[in-house]
Amino acid sequence: MDHDEATTRLLDTAERLFYERGIQTVGMDEVRTASGVSLKRLYQCFPAKEALVVAYLRRRDTRWLSSLANFVAHHDPTDQIPAVFDWLHAWFSEPGFRGCAFINSAGELGATSPEVLAAVRDHKAAVREYLATLADQTNVPDLADHLNLLVEGAITTAAITGDPTTAHQARQAIELLLNRP
Amino acid sequence: MDHDEATTRLLDTAERLFYERGIQTVGMDEVRTASGVSLKRLYQCFPAKEALVVAYLRRRDTRWLSSLANFVAHHDPTDQIPAVFDWLHAWFSEPGFRGCAFINSAGELGATSPEVLAAVRDHKAAVREYLATLADQTNVPDLADHLNLLVEGAITTAAITGDPTTAHQARQAIELLLNRP
DNA sequence: TGCCGTGGAGAACGTTCGTTCTCTAGTGTA
DNA sequence: TACACTAGAGAACGAACGTTCTCCACGGCA
Numbered sequence: 249m250d251h252d253e254a255t256t257r258l259l260d261t262a263e264r265l266f267y268e269r270g271i272q273t274v275g276m277d278e279v280r281t282a283s284g285v286s287l288k289r290l291y292q293c294f295p296a297k298e299a300l301v302v303a304y305l306r307r308r309d310t311r312w313l314s315s316l317a318n319f320v321a322h323h324d325p326t327d328q329i330p331a332v333f334d335w336l337h338a339w340f341s342e343p344g345f346r347g348c349a350f351i352n353s354a355g356e357l358g359a360t361s362p363e364v365l366a367a368v369r370d371h372k373a374a375v376r377e378y379l380a381t382l383a384d385q386t387n388v389p390d391l392a393d394h395l396n397l398l399v400e401g402a403i404t405t406a407a408i409t410g411d412p413t414t415a416h417q418a419r420q421a422i423e424l425l426l427n428r429p
Numbered sequence: 430m431d432h433d434e435a436t437t438r439l440l441d442t443a444e445r446l447f448y449e450r451g452i453q454t455v456g457m458d459e460v461r462t463a464s465g466v467s468l469k470r471l472y473q474c475f476p477a478k479e480a481l482v483v484a485y486l487r488r489r490d491t492r493w494l495s496s497l498a499n500f501v502a503h504h505d506p507t508d509q510i511p512a513v514f515d516w517l518h519a520w521f522s523e524p525g526f527r528g529c530a531f532i533n534s535a536g537e538l539g540a541t542s543p544e545v546l547a548a549v550r551d552h553k554a555a556v557r558e559y560l561a562t563l564a565d566q567t568n569v570p571d572l573a574d575h576l577n578l579l580v581e582g583a584i585t586t587a588a589i590t591g592d593p594t595t596a597h598q599a600r601q602a603i604e605l606l607l608n609r610p
Numbered sequence: 611t612g613c614c615g616t617g618g619a620g621a622a623c624g625t626t627c628g629t630t631c632t633c634t635a636g637t638g639t640a
Numbered sequence: 641t642a643c644a645c646t647a648g649a650g651a652a653c654g655a656a657c658g659t660t661c662t663c664c665a666c667g668g669c670a
Contacts, residue, residue, distance in 0.1 A: 270537055270540055272453045273541055348585075351528075351589075354536075354589060355528065355535075356453070356536055356537040359454070359527065360450065360451065360454055369590070372590070393598040394598065394599075394601075394602040396582070397579055397582035397583055397595070397599050398578055398582055399582070401577070401579055401582030401583075401585070402578055402582075403585075404532060404581040404584075405553070408531075408532075408549060408550055414578070417574040418578050420571060421571075421574075421579075425602065
């Protein structure tokens with residue numbers, strides 16, 4: 249197994265374990281066992297646990313946003329904002345959905361690790377920016393802010409209640425805000 | 430120092446430390462030192478760390494909701510829903526604001542501790558129920574769900590960006606939803 | 611005074627964690 | 641064959657954690 253394959257296997261394993269159970273609950277030894285990468289190689293790829301956590305968050309950031317943007321792009325321009333919430337509904341319905349990995353990580357390590365906090369902030373800024381590109385096409389004032397709030401609220405609420413229809417509540421709200429006089 | 434005084438001092442200390450820095454980062458020894466309660470007494474009051482965490486969350490739940498409800502009750506019935514977001518703005522502006530203690534705790538321990546998760550779920554259900562009592566007076570359909578989403582979204586967003594005006598964005602959104610034809 | 615029960619300070623224990631070190635097996639090369 | 645190098649398995653280390661135990665000082669009561 250070479251360096252690159254080890255890196256992706258480590259990131260795959262870290263993403264699964266960290267998201268499922270939280271970061272501090274998962275030890276480096278468990279990452280090693282689950283990934284099949286030796287400890288020596290692990291510390292060659294990531295010099296410390298924090299580096300693995302940050303890399304996991306950075307990769308998840310781009311993948312998450314790409315998945316959302318790709319789904320939305322396959323809709324008519326007039327339907328793209330509601331489509332955001334259809335994508336959220338599908339995400340909320342996945343087995344093992346446990347809320348936003350970034351919010352969870354920030355709550356756990358945000359006060360301790362500035363690098364983790366920066367990764368979380370960068371992700372949320374990227375999400376806001378992407379949603380703003382959708383909202384700006386509507387000429388509805390302040391829609392970008394309201395869209396972002398509804399997205400964040402839906403993720404948080406669905407994480408705790410486990411109810412995917414939270415996404416439909418949010419979609420209904422944004423449609424009311426879209427169709428106002 | 431008697432049992433009751435020790436209990437409140439422990440809860441005060443636990444609330445401050447756990448909220449500031451996360452739960453797993455704070456050891457029982459630090460709770461002991463910061464509270465001035467001996468370890469023996471600590472384990473008399475709370476038989477394990479998990480019990481202290483749950484007690485901290487339960488007390489914070491009632492205090493948080495009481496504070497919000499008390500603030501809102503001092504407003505005219507027609508202004509009570511916007512008042513929710515004024516209260517949030519004041520909370521977001523407090524030094525040391527670090528988002529929702531329950532969301533943070535759930536992200537950290539929700540997958541590990543069913544008791545913590547139950548406390549978080551109970552809190553969020555109580556918040557939704559309280560907001561529903563406000564929304565139901567308006568006869569605007571589905572306002573309870575939308576209000577809850579905007580509240581949760583504002584808390585989450587303010588926690589990451591650190592920007593208290595997030596509360597005003599959410600208030601503007603709910604006012605649009607309130608005044609629709 | 612003598613005795614008993616409680617309480618505090620902190621040492622001690624067993625475990626877990628992040629990280630490093632050791633040993634050995636295997637591989638390519640002269 | 642002899643050698644240099646890499647990689648893997650896992651032991652080992654030092655620190656930190658949650659929890660328990662030991663020791664001693666003190667106060668109420670006979």
